[in-house]
Each structure stands twice: as structure tokens, then as C-alpha cells.
Amino acid sequence: MSETDLKQQLAERYREVNGVHPMTDADDAYVSAQFVALEELCAVHGRDADAVRRLMLGRRLPLPGYLRSDDAEMVPSDLFALADEAGGVELLEAWFTAHWADPVTGKAEWNAYLSGQYVCLHSVTPAAIQRKDDLTTAISAAPNEPDAGSAPRLERLHALVDELDTLEPAFTAYDRLRFGGPTSRDTCIDAVRARFPRP
Secondary structure, rough: OOOOHHHHHHHHHHHHHHOOOOOHHHHHHHHHHHHHEEEHHHHOOOOOOOOOHHHHHHOOOOOOOOOEOOOOOOEOOOOOHHHHHHHOOOHHHHHHHHOOOOOOHHHHHHHHHHOOOOOOOOOOOOHHHHHHHHHHHHHHHHOOOOOOOOOOHHHHHHHHHHHHHHHHOOHHHHHHHHHHOHHHHHHHHHHHHHHHHOO
């Protein structure tokens, strides 16, 4: 199969997962600053881009995080890090899912990882995914706690928000289109800071 066919197949799979939404100049600039083109990353790591595309299509590596408006497949710079840590692509799924005690949750997280949609983390690792889940759950629950407005509670809430802030990038307008609404940064960082300003 030619490179053009593989690129086209990958673009089709990407749009099946994310829908068809326009990428603006601002989206392109954000993505270019946060991610790297697949071809460039493969050149740096001495990997064949078509072989990587096949792994993505075969559900062994995650799909690109974004397709830039010039159709460049944009991926995180640490795309290969988890597979390397797991001992190879063939061992990645078992290694990844083993981080969750519940196999059903592990499988669901693996599917989410493969979608390429974990653009909500600077570094996509099982530990970061779990910590993000813990933080967003705690932040979402905090305003409903009995003493939510007290100084100790507010201090704890801001500590949680600050930690989430270090895990998450800024997101771009395209993300709000493909995810169908506000991002976790909008709801758990920006909105919380606006509602509960620091004293």
C-alpha cells in the first residue's frame, strides 16, 4: 500500500473518531506549538512513517492528536515513549491496561488512548490519566461540600486546580468543536478560578 493510501486511510479514521471540523489559523498555530508532525518525529527516531501509520490503523499506537489544515498528522513528541517503556508495541496494551485494577476500566482507557483524543494532557501516561480523573472528580465535587466556602476548603480547592493546570495544556477552539462543548480546562480550571477567586 502506498504512502498516499495509508495517509488517506489514517485521515479517514481520524475523521471517523473526531468528526469533520475546520481547523483555523489559530488552531494550526496552537497545534504546531504543542505537537510535532509524524514525519518529523519518525525522522528523529529513525522510524518508518508508513510502518507507524500501519500500527495506528491496526490499533497498536494512538491516532494522531490532530490533523492540521495542511493534512499533517500531528502527534505528541513522546508518542513512542510508552511503547518503549512497555518493552515494545506488542506488549503495550497489556502493560497499559494493567495500571487499572478493573479490567473493564483498563480496556476503556486503552480505547480512549488509541483514539488520540488524550490531547488534554501534556504527557499521556496511565499515571497522568488517573491523576487527571482524580483531580477533575475532586474539583467538580468541591463546590457542593458543606463548608465549600471556608478558607481551608478554598485553599485545598486551589491546590487541586493548580495541579490540574500543570497537567493540562491550553486546548484550542477545534477541541471544543470535536468534544461538543467546554473542555476540562474550561470547567475545572478557568470556571473554578472565576467562581472562587483567591483571597
